[in-house]
Amino acid sequence: MPSSSQLDLTFAALADPTRRAILARLAQGDATVNELVEPFDMSQPAISKHLKVLEAAGLVSRGRDAQRRPVHIEALPLADAVGWLETYRKFWETSYQRLDGLLAELQSFTPKSDQKN
Amino acid sequence: MPSSSQLDLTFAALADPTRRAILARLAQGDATVNELVEPFDMSQPAISKHLKVLEAAGLVSRGRDAQRRPVHIEALPLADAVGWLETYRKFWETSYQRLDGLLAELQSFTPKSDQKN
């Protein structure tokens, strides 16, 4: 089971759009730092910092290929994040169902012309 | 589809263990602010601030019951967060499978005594 502070790191890492974009790119395969810098209007050190955050969260690992440090996505903490969310999903869904039931009940007393999205 | 900045807010909100605990509590049903303060070794304004963050992220909504402001969990942004993660899950899984396949291939050329975890 993931520790609370592990989830802190994972969700904090995911809170930045640049880092999510990096992960989205890495989902298609490993990449070097320069390859990750290229699509962004941002300096190389900025990307290196983001990679450090992702690595500290265990979301990526680094390899070695000559001068290059290829970046590899690590699935486990992402799966843990999904796991945390899924733990509570059933409760949200039951509240949704309660809401759905209530709405259905209300609509049965409402003229069709008042029904909205 | 959720906007990028919406995901920013959602994941940032989830990055704090106090806020995750609040959501876990709310998954079981609505609660007043004081009820949410009680389990934490933290001032009431601190909890109110956390609730403001959760509300800004759309993760909770507030009602009104006399002086009380009951807090209600909102499932949609959480579902969106799961959605983002799930979008890439299949790629992680396929990279896992690729890795598994590669390892299997390598092991077929490797003496048993060299096989490691």
Add this chain to the structure above:
DNA sequence: TATTTCTATAACTGAATAGTTATGCACTGG
């Protein structure tokens, strides 16, 4: 060996975050 390529680190800045205490405001109930 000198140069170039790839990446990391240092030092700095401005903005955001999480907490505190003190206080104010709205609504209830006696």
Add this chain to the structure above:
DNA sequence: CCAGTGCATAACTATTCAGTTATAGAAATA
């Protein structure tokens, strides 16, 4: 109406964060 309850807001502090430029180091290449 006024005392108390429930909550929010203000003002402040310490810390963290995301970005910058400048520089250093490590490995390949010419």
